[in-house]
Amino acid sequence: MSILMDENTRVIVQGITGREGLYHTRNMKAAGTNIVGGVTPGKGEQTVEGVPVFDTVSQAKAATDANASCIFVPPAGAADAIMEAASAGIELIVCITEGIPVIDMTRAMLFVREHGARLVGPNCPGICTPGYGKIGIIPYQIFTPGSVGFISRSGTLTYEVVSLLTEAGIGQSSCIGIGGDPIIGSTFVDYLKLFEQDPGTRAIVMCGEIGGSDEEDAAEFIKTRMTKPVVAFISGRTAPPGKRMGHAGAIISGNTGTAQGKVAALQAARVPVADTIFDIPDLVKKVL
Amino acid sequence: MKIHEYQAKEILARYGIPVQPGKVAHTPEEAEAIARELGGPVVIKAQVYVGGRGKAGGIQFGDTPEGAKEAARRVLGMNIKGLTVEKVLVTSKIDIKEEYYLGVVLDRASQAPVVMVSKAGGIDIEEVAATTPEKIVKQVVDMHWGLLPFQALDIVTRAGLPHETVRPASAILTALVKAFIESDASLAEINPLALTTDGKVQAADAKILIDDNGLFRQKEYASWAEPEEANPLEYEAKKVGLTYVKLDGNVGIIGNGAGLVMTTLDMVARVGGKPANFLDIGGGAKAEVMYKALTFVARDPQVKGILVNIFGGITRGEEVAKGVIMAQAELPKGMPIVVRLSGTGAEEGRAMLKDAGLDWGHDMRDAAQKIVAAIAAKG
Numbered sequence: 001m002s003i004l005m006d007e008n009t010r011v012i013v014q015g016i017t018g019r020e021g022l023y024h025t026r027n028m029k030a031a032g033t034n035i036v037g038g039v040t041p042g043k044g045e046q047t048v049e050g051v052p053v054f055d056t057v058s059q060a061k062a063a064t065d066a067n068a069s070c071i072f073v074p075p076a077g078a079a080d081a082i083m084e085a086a087s088a089g090i091e092l093i094v095c096i097t098e099g100i101p102v103i104d105m106t107r108a109m110l111f112v113r114e115h116g117a118r119l120v121g122p123n124c125p126g127i128c129t130p131g132y133g134k135i136g137i138i139p140y141q142i143f144t145p146g147s148v149g150f151i152s153r154s155g156t157l158t159y160e161v162v163s164l165l166t167e168a169g170i171g172q173s174s175c176i177g178i179g180g181d182p183i184i185g186s187t188f189v190d191y192l193k194l195f196e197q198d199p200g201t202r203a204i205v206m207c208g209e210i211g212g213s214d215e216e217d218a219a220e221f222i223k224t225r226m227t228k229p230v231v232a233f234i235s236g237r238t239a240p241p242g243k244r245m246g247h248a249g250a251i252i253s254g255n256t257g258t259a260q261g262k263v264a265a266l267q268a269a270r271v272p273v274a275d276t277i278f279d280i281p282d283l284v285k286k287v288l
Numbered sequence: 289m290k291i292h293e294y295q296a297k298e299i300l301a302r303y304g305i306p307v308q309p310g311k312v313a314h315t316p317e318e319a320e321a322i323a324r325e326l327g328g329p330v331v332i333k334a335q336v337y338v339g340g341r342g343k344a345g346g347i348q349f350g351d352t353p354e355g356a357k358e359a360a361r362r363v364l365g366m367n368i369k370g371l372t373v374e375k376v377l378v379t380s381k382i383d384i385k386e387e388y389y390l391g392v393v394l395d396r397a398s399q400a401p402v403v404m405v406s407k408a409g410g411i412d413i414e415e416v417a418a419t420t421p422e423k424i425v426k427q428v429v430d431m432h433w434g435l436l437p438f439q440a441l442d443i444v445t446r447a448g449l450p451h452e453t454v455r456p457a458s459a460i461l462t463a464l465v466k467a468f469i470e471s472d473a474s475l476a477e478i479n480p481l482a483l484t485t486d487g488k489v490q491a492a493d494a495k496i497l498i499d500d501n502g503l504f505r506q507k508e509y510a511s512w513a514e515p516e517e518a519n520p521l522e523y524e525a526k527k528v529g530l531t532y533v534k535l536d537g538n539v540g541i542i543g544n545g546a547g548l549v550m551t552t553l554d555m556v557a558r559v560g561g562k563p564a565n566f567l568d569i570g571g572g573a574k575a576e577v578m579y580k581a582l583t584f585v586a587r588d589p590q591v592k593g594i595l596v597n598i599f600g601g602i603t604r605g606e607e608v609a610k611g612v613i614m615a616q617a618e619l620p621k622g623m624p625i626v627v628r629l630s631g632t633g634a635e636e637g638r639a640m641l642k643d644a645g646l647d648w649g650h651d652m653r654d655a656a657q658k659i660v661a662a663i664a665a666k667g
Binding site: 103110137139157160183207213244245247276278 | 394396397399400401431432469472474499500501502504505531533535543544545546547548549550551553554555556557558563566568571599601602630631632651652653
């Protein structure tokens, strides 16, 4: 079992003919993902990587009955691509693009909600369910199927920690990079809800970082609503206030968004917080 | 991106928000000429990227053009929180009766801009926010419509602004939200919004931050970028396309992916080292990018050794190794470098590093310990 993607997931790639789109379409197919088509305006009726290309998402949806989309469109057009997917009735939209203007995301989020779609990202590595494939850019070979759900705000840190879990013999149910931007489609709490309901998940690892209050919200949710154990890690303990640490969302403003505040909130919810990523596998073994 | 007060006011003026006439001066003589042109008493305001200018003495008055020249002489060259004042805004002095606060900020929780209005504006607004938050009226902007005039009127009325000001103040608030949205701002504040003794409502000071992600389409504002004196390296890094943040330790740090680099900084601190910087080379970097990153980090005179931590996905180990070897020749002689490679091309990369006599770590912790020890050994 898993969350978000399973054997019924049919994926189109928006921006499939671009360099990133092509490369990752190939990788997603190699991972077993059911890629049913792609969209690049002006490139309709071409075929790339063995799948048909369409000019619009609604054409692609009509022809392939896709229910998920992976977006590699550049920042200037990415919010529009998200809204196009939602408008066409795509249920799961995974947006990899980094650098989307925040004001565009404020509009895109309204649109996505009004169309009842789920957005993962933007500025994220995507999602992966070992055994079914992946949507996005996470290296598939680091996974092994199992019962630990994984959620993280970062890409390469996800790869690092998933590798540690796999090396320690701890398999994963589903893994989601939620995105490093200030405005993202779904937050830790949204995914915790899904993992709580997923019979295939027994425990969750959550990797947060400085900035915003999503980890604090997650702590509150875990305390009051979760029955499954959660293990956490927070990066950015040495980050100074007021500096954007790579991710647009990773910034401490005033007293909000500090690593210390997040660690304290999680500990108050009785969530074990790993000191370093190397402590995560042992903490997971203890709660399983 | 930060911009100066005079630039923020230029944006506000384009949206019809009243501001006092004024111009920027770089010398006392220029300030004198501007004061003469404006006529009447003027205010000389330091243009630096920090708050608290008034309390630091960076705002002074001149009743005559000669007085303006003297005031500008005092403010120019002044050091405010580590920044040297290189230019001043010379603007007509106004007689302020009351000070209000208008702000728009991007709110992560509501995923929309939030408008804030307070009757208690002026230099102590942060204290108002901390001690009597009920004096600040907040409302989320519905991004379908922006802030509608009747909503603006409702907010300023609820904030308790006097009747005679609600029409102009709400018009200013509506315009401020429009300016915020169209300028790709992440913050726009008018503080104070001044009610003058002759009954006018105008923006006496303004602060705007522009979303870096919006700069590709805000070409004019992007051209306003200036090196921050406190951080010349950060400005240069941005120009060459590196995501770099200067810190105050001696261990240079380079990695791929923001979360991984942050975690690497934490690990270095954990094993007793002090990170000198954050540098994320992003995904899929080629040897040239690694070379550029290493030579860039080494330009910081505080850096005594460099840790490279790469988890290869679309970034390939051989490319990383090639870049490190290219850069090695140009780094200060004997500067320790420890490379940790994992994932795609790690084996090949490690072999190349070994041939070049470079040190590597098995994992992040091992690499962090090695670089901290190597720096300590050098004293």
